[in-house]
Amino acid sequence: MRQVTGWGAGRAVVVFGTLLALPFIFSQDWVVDIAFFGLMYAVLAVAWNLIGGYAGYIWLGFITFFGLGAYALTISFQHVVLTSVWSPFLVIIPIGLGLAALSIPVALLLLRVRGATFAVVSLAVLFLAEICASNWTTITNGAEGMGMPTPPIAASLFSRPFYLAMLCLLAVVLLFSWYVLRSRLGLMLFAIRADEERARGLGVPTTTIKVVAFAASCGFAAMAGGIWAYYVGFIFPIFAFSANTMFATVMMVYLGGRGTLWGPLVGALLVAPAQEYLAYTLGNSQLYLIAYAAVFLLVIRFLPRGIVPTVHDSWVRRRARGAVGGSERLVST
Amino acid sequence: MEARNVTKRFGGVAALDHCSVEVAPGRVTGLIGPNGSGKTTFFNVLTGYLAADGGDVFVDGAKVARPTPQRLYRLGVVRTFQYARLFPDLTLVEILALAVAKPFLSVFGLRVEGGDRERAMEVLGRLGLRALAARRAGQLSYGQQRLLEFGTTLMAQPRLVLLDEPTAGVNPVMIDILEGHIRRLRTEGVAFLLVEHQLDLVMRLCDTVVVLGRGVPIARGTPDEVSQDPMVLDAYLGG
Ligand SMILES: Nc1ncnc2c1ncn2[C@@H]1O[C@H](COP(=O)(O)OP(=O)(O)O)[C@@H](O)[C@H]1O
Ligand SMILES: [Mg+2]
Numbered sequence: 206m207r208q209v210t211g212w213g214a215g216r217a218v219v220v221f222g223t224l225l226a227l228p229f230i231f232s233q234d235w236v237v238d239i240a241f242f243g244l245m246y247a248v249l250a251v252a253w254n255l256i257g258g259y260a261g262y263i264w265l266g267f268i269t270f271f272g273l274g275a276y277a278l279t280i281s282f283q284h285v286v287l288t289s290v291w292s293p294f295l296v297i298i299p300i301g302l303g304l305a306a307l308s309i310p311v312a313l314l315l316l317r318v319r320g321a322t323f324a325v326v327s328l329a330v331l332f333l334a335e336i337c338a339s340n341w342t343t344i345t346n347g348a349e350g351m352g353m354p355t356p357p358i359a360a361s362l363f364s365r366p367f368y369l370a371m372l373c374l375l376a377v378v379l380l381f382s383w384y385v386l387r388s389r390l391g392l393m394l395f396a397i398r399a400d401e402e403r404a405r406g407l408g409v410p411t412t413t414i415k416v417v418a419f420a421a422s423c424g425f426a427a428m429a430g431g432i433w434a435y436y437v438g439f440i441f442p443i444f445a446f447s448a449n450t451m452f453a454t455v456m457m458v459y460l461g462g463r464g465t466l467w468g469p470l471v472g473a474l475l476v477a478p479a480q481e482y483l484a485y486t487l488g489n490s491q492l493y494l495i496a497y498a499a500v501f502l503l504v505i506r507f508l509p510r511g512i513v514p515t516v517h518d519s520w521v522r523r524r525a526r527g528a529v530g531g532s533e534r535l536v537s538t
Numbered sequence: 539m540e541a542r543n544v545t546k547r548f549g550g551v552a553a554l555d556h557c558s559v560e561v562a563p564g565r566v567t568g569l570i571g572p573n574g575s576g577k578t579t580f581f582n583v584l585t586g587y588l589a590a591d592g593g594d595v596f597v598d599g600a601k602v603a604r605p606t607p608q609r610l611y612r613l614g615v616v617r618t619f620q621y622a623r624l625f626p627d628l629t630l631v632e633i634l635a636l637a638v639a640k641p642f643l644s645v646f647g648l649r650v651e652g653g654d655r656e657r658a659m660e661v662l663g664r665l666g667l668r669a670l671a672a673r674r675a676g677q678l679s680y681g682q683q684r685l686l687e688f689g690t691t692l693m694a695q696p697r698l699v700l701l702d703e704p705t706a707g708v709n710p711v712m713i714d715i716l717e718g719h720i721r722r723l724r725t726e727g728v729a730f731l732l733v734e735h736q737l738d739l740v741m742r743l744c745d746t747v748v749v750l751g752r753g754v755p756i757a758r759g760t761p762d763e764v765s766q767d768p769m770v771l772d773a774y775l776g777g
Contacts, residue, residue, distance in 0.1 A: 390645045392632055399625040406585065406619070407637045407690060408611030414645065 213383075216467075221376060228368050237364035239481040241436065244371040245429055246477035249450070250457045250469035251378045252425035255418045257455065258463035259391060261398030262316070262323055262415065265451055266330030267426055272338065272445035273304055274427030275434035279351050280344065290356040294370045297431035305424025312419040316412065319401070331446060338442035350441040353434060367436040374432065375470075378425045383466055385418070394418055398464070449494070453480065456497060460504050462511025471513055476500070539615065539698050539729065544583050544593035546576075546753075553579040554753040556593070559731070561698060566720065566730040568740040568761070571750030577733045578620055580750070581700050584731075585617045586610045597698075612639060614697030616690070618704060620733075622683040626676025630667060630686060633675055634658035637693040661692045665715060681708045688716060698729045705736050717743060741765065 224244070228237045249271065256264045277300045282293060315327060338345045345351060358366065385391045393414045396404040405411050434440045453476070461472025483493045508515055539561050546554040553576045561567045569577050582588040584595060586605035595602045597613045616637075625633060635654040644651075650658075662668045665685050667678075675683060684707060691699045701720075705713045720730055720743060734740050740747060741761040749757040749770050757767045764770055 387649050388645065389635075389640075389647055389649055389651075392628070392636055392649045393645060395628060396625050396636055399627060400623055402587070403619070403623045403625070404636075405607040406587070406611070406617060408608050408639050408694070409636065410608055410642060410645075413642070417645075 217379075220470075221372070224372055224375075225369075228365050234361075234364055235485070237368055239478050239485075241364060241368045241371060242481045243474050243477040244368065244375050245433055246454065246457055247470045247473035248371065248375050248378050248429045249426060249454045250461070250473040251375070251382050252422045252429070253454050254458050254463060254465075254469040255382060255385060255422040255425075256415075257422075258458055258465070258469065259385065259394040259398065260415055260418050261464075262319070262419070263327070263455070264419065264422070265324055265328035265455070266311075266315075266334075267327075267422065267454065268448075268451040269331050269334040269446060270304055270308060270423040270426040271430035271433070271450065272334060272442070272447075273307075274300055274430030275440050275445045276338065276345060276351075276430075277304065277427070278431040279353050279434050279440055282353055283351070285354055287354045287356050290358045290366050293353070293356075293435050294366075294432070297370075297428050300431050301424045301428035304427035305420045308420045308423035309416055311423075312416045313412070316415050316419065328448075328451075331448060331451060335442050335446035338446055345442065348442060350439055352439040355438070356435075364436075367432060370432050371429070374425070374428055379466070379470065381421065381425075385421075386466055390414065390417065395464075453477070453497070456501050456504070458511075460500070460508070460511060462513035462515075465511070465513045468511050468513035472511070475512075539584075539598075540596040541580070541584055542594050542596065544580065544595075545591045546579055546583055546588060547591050552753050554583065554590075557750070557754060558593075559748055559755065561729045561731055563697070563727045563729050564724055565745045566724055566732055566743050568744035568747040569731055569733045569750060570735075570737070570740060570747060575750040576753040577750055578702055579753075581617060581702055581731075581733065584610075584700060585615060611694065614695065615700070616694045616696045616698070617700040618684075618687045618691060618702055620702040620706070622680060622687055622707075624675040624683055624686060627674055629672055629674055630662060630678075631655055631658045631671050633686065634661055634689055634693050637690040639694055657693060661689050664692075664719070665689050681712050684708050685712055685715065688719070692719070692723075696723075696728055698731065699723070700731045700733075702733045703735060704732070705734065705739060713739070737765075 227240055231237070253264065253267050256262050274297070278293060278296060281296060287293070311330070315323065315330070318326060339348050341347070385394070393404065393409050396407070396409055397411055397414060401411055430445065434445070457472035457476050458469045459472070460476060461470065462468025480493055483496070487493065504511070542558050543556045544554050544558070545552060545556055557576070557580060559567070559569070569580065571577055579588065583590045586607045586609060595605055597615065602609065602613070632650060635650040635658050638654050638657070659668060659671060662671050667682060667685065667689070670678065670682070675686060678686065684704065688701070688704060704716055708716070717739065724730065732740065732744065744761055746758065747761050747764045748755050749764060757764050757770050
């Protein structure tokens with residue numbers, strides 16, 4: 206059914222080839238800066254899709270782990286002088302694994318409830334984390350924020366290592382997401398999303414399966430948070446544990462197509478650069494939040510399944526009307 | 539398998555009151571009773587969906603501590619639901635493959651392993667659904683969905699199958715298919731517990747019949763004995 210079609214691999218090569226070439230073609234700092242945030246949101250959206258899309262659990266505490274990753278990296282590099290720009294990126298790997306492990310007890314606690322209750326409780330986790338980070342000043346320096354040491358790199362090249370690191374992470378998380386889709390794990394997650402009680406009756410170890418998806422998504426969020434913290438150089442609780450980031454991520458997944466492989470990435474790459482660009486031009490005003498809400502409402506109204514499944518279906522229909530040739534399934538919905 | 543003195547209350551009202559039923563390998567036990575007499579609730583307790591307020595479930599003479607659906611599934615106790623419940627976006631092959639009991643690490647393997655696919659195709663063939671193998675369950679007719687539900691129990695290598703009104707909404711041809719499968723599996727030693735409103739099917743198929751009235755067995759015996767029991771006639775006519 207879902208094999209590596211020439212199509213799928215070809216698409217991945219084109220997408221990643223383009224993204225890899227981008228900072229060398231457009232070398233202006235502001236372009237690479239915007240592109241960096243596009244990639245960051247793509248990582249977050251693809252990672253959130255594992256639990257929010259595949260398993261259907263609207264996990265609104267997700268960005269907690271982004272913030273924890275950011276703080277974990279920054280704290281471990283206090284009073285360190287960087288001799289290489291790359292070393293913090295390596296530390297991000299154990300941070301991701303460690304925070305994925307830490308997310309397991311959280312998952313066991315939270316995943317007892319479902320649906321709207323789960324969404325509300327999980328959002329509370331995010332607010333709680335922000336409050337803790339703001340008040341636990343001995344560790345986080347509170348609302349005054351804390352900084353990473355400056356990397357030894359020419360200012361003209363500043364954005365590129367971060368961009369490339371985020372691109373690597375995107376490749377890893379997308380590969381993971383693809384692997385989940387074509388594994389029995391993905392089948393079980395889809396069954397859980399459709400009808401968890403029925404899945405239990407077929408012997409599906411629902412709790413364990415959900416915890417795996419949850420922990421993986423949290424681990425990737427933590428890694429993205431680490432790269433982000435290193436890039437921006439100085440972090441504050443309100444930006445590390447931001448509800449805006451949370452809702453933006455969810456909106457991108459819904460826009461692109463939740464539960465699909467490419468949908469979250471498409472949604473993020475469409476919205477995030479626009480958002481950054483507007484933030485640039487409109488300055489600090491929060492006007493873009495209104496645009497956000499409007500886009501979200503339009504998506505729910507006109508593209509309830511998101512862009513990727515809708516486009517894919519109309520494409521298949523057109524082909525089926527056209528000539529012979531079966532309806533190859535390019536997107537896993 | 540045996541359920542002993544199972545009691546289940548919903549807010550003070552006892553849906554099951556010290557209910558005991560035993561099923562033996564290779565036997566079909568019918569469970570009948572008016573609507574609301576607790577048949578589905580009994581299934582839910584036996585399959586770990588509901589925690590009983592009292593009583594125990596035994597499999598092979600051993601008490602099942604803290605029964606969950608998954609644990610009972612591994613012990614070979616599988617069920618269907620009164621209302622067809624399936625995953626509308628999954629294909630028939632995927633649903634049947636999901637029902638195969640496998641070691642945990644297999645979740646990191648392929649979505650549908652080759653061997654599971656073959657078995658699924660074989661089961662679909664037996665149910666006359668082979669041509670629909672790649673369809674999604676949501677595209678099936680209601681009767682076909684119920685047959686697919688039954689198909690999931692065939693994938694599990696079950697020892698006890700609990701069927702909750704398997705013929706409701708199913709056409710006569712499909713009922714024949716279903717009956718044929720129950721008879722075949724019975725000769726292989728599978729036990730059945732059958733909740734069914736179509737009494738002629740119960741009388742044809744069952745070795746033993748238990749009649750529930752308001753959560754307690756009010757009669758049990760062969761189909762002939764039960765159908766002549768005045769208590770039963772009374773319970774049915776009296777509702
Ligand atoms: N989840 C539940 N909550 C409250 N009452 C229930 C629940 N499930 C069943 N009941 C009640 O338990 C009794 C038995 O119901 P049920 O087991 O569905 O009967 P049957 O399957 O024999 O028609 C009914 O009175 C029903 O209203
Ligand atoms: Mg019932």
